[in-house]
Amino acid sequence: MGTTIVGARVFDGERSIGPATVVLSDAGTIDAVEPGEREPVEGEVDARGRTLLPGLIDAHVHLRGAGNLGQDLRHGVTTVLDMFSAPPQFTAMLRRRAYSRDDEADLRSSGLMAGAVDGWPAVMLPPDPTGWRMPGLAGPDDAERFVADREREGSDYLKVFVENAADVTRPTLSPETVAAVCGAARRRRLLTVAHAPTRWAFATARAAGVDVLTHLPLDGTAEVAADLTVVPTMTMMAALTSQDSVRALLDDPRLTARLSSEVVAGLEAGDRGGLPTSSAVGASYAHAEDNLARLLEAGATVVAGTDANDVPGRPAAVLHGTSMHLELELLVRAGMSPADALAAATSRAADVFALADRGRIAPGRRADLLLVDGDPLSDVTATRDLRTVWRRGVEHDLSSPVHAPGRDVVGPPRRR
Ligand SMILES: [Zn+2]
Structure with missing residues (x-):
């Protein structure tokens, strides 16, 4: 089942559209953007008070x-x-x-x-x-x-x-x-x-x-x-x-x-x-x-x-x-x-x-997204308070070990 992100203020790539529910598909795209506030139910991401932006x-x-x-x-x-x-x-x-x-x-x-x-x-x-x-x-x-x-x-x-x-x-x-x-x-x-x-x-x-x-x-x-x-x-x-x-x-x-x-x-x-x-x-x-x-x-x-x-x-x-x-x-x-x-x-x-295929939060676009605390539309440095990153709908584990960058970390690709 795809991810449903509820209640975040959504910056759609051009402007804020206020609180909304954003539904991601299994295929890693955005299925729906439903403006308005509602209570999240079990299994949904409670993003109230946070801001969702395109990656x-x-x-x-x-x-x-x-x-x-x-x-x-x-x-x-x-x-x-x-x-x-x-x-x-x-x-x-x-x-x-x-x-x-x-x-x-x-x-x-x-x-x-x-x-x-x-x-x-x-x-x-x-x-x-x-x-x-x-x-x-x-x-x-x-x-x-x-x-x-x-x-x-x-x-x-x-x-x-x-x-x-x-x-x-x-x-x-x-x-x-x-x-x-x-x-x-x-x-x-x-x-x-x-x-x-x-x-x-x-x-x-x-x-x-x-x-x-x-x-x-x-x-x-x-x-x-x-x-x-x-x-x-x-x-x-x-x-x-x-x-x-x-x-x-x-x-x-x-x-x-x-x-x-x-x-x-x-x-x-x-x-x-x-x-x-x-x-x-x-x-x-x-x-x-x-x-x-x-x-x-x-x-x-x-x-x-x-x-x-x-x-x-x-x-x-x-x-x-x-x-x-x-x-x-x-x-x-x-x-x-x-x-x-x-x-x-x-x-x-x-x-x-x-x-x-990307750069906007809109149906059909890739689900490349970031969820941050606070409101970067009033203080742009709020983008640094990262909560969650999705790439093609897959949540990235922000607590995964940090390796020094360089050619030596190139390994065989992993399948999803
Ligand atoms: Zn350069």
Whole structure:
């Protein structure tokens, strides 16, 4: 018999619809949403006084192992959108795993990112034991083939690394090559997502016809418009420019409770991992926050994503799962209402990335849900008071042992 959740205030992905009964089917979808209050009967979940939300979607992560996906789900993040992982067999293995089991977050992935030969992001990869090397683009003529190969590998969208050659220490794609990649992706109906953390990158990606910009210029005021779609990754913008977000994380026991002791110890030791950092002058979080406020003012589409990652053996400053709750707080601090920030992490992420089966509490949608204490529509940090997480209708045991993330936790998939 499916689960019946009674009496929670329901945020349906766009707005609060007040107390309701939500009925889940055996098939892992939502059968019915019945507004109104009633007494729960035996066998039903008494959720009165709590809030039920669609499972969170983190629209910018990087995966180093299946342990990341377990950590995501434990924090109510039921779907992650990987924005570059390698090699392709590793990404394919994670996809199969996410499909076959319900104790880890579901996954979509760009697979390999478009970058220059011997440039970012190829240089951040450790040497591959099989001798595999990440393909790079030497110029616009390589775009068609690069995109065709990613399509064949099953990429759900295409990620492009956009940085000014003057701001990075490695070769980078020319604006012409970025435009050629966008053209090739559009012909194959693949969405393009650009890494764009500077004014130059933001403007270049936009001019090249990129569909989604991720990060925000840290080096000054960006040109904004209503037709832009942005995944700001405020958590990463904060982590790149100061230690405050790490301190904020360590100071909130609700954020560290479901992390492994190794990860927390690494954070306390000040380990920030190793990520490509644009060296553009004048980088500051205040610029990112100001740019987000201006995008909101202009009516741009903003989707929540964290840039969660972890370098093997070293926890970085942006952690899987827990960072999504920091991201929501940072979005609200930059001017979004809690309802708007929660929509950015649910229905809007689903709309932008064409995940039509999830992101909303409505009949027929996947039963990816989280139940929290309190009301995140008045205080968005209430999402940290997690009570229950369901993925495809299966309740996740929040008290299950916490393993350190990494490639070594990859095991055979378990059947439901
Ligand atoms: Zn990233």
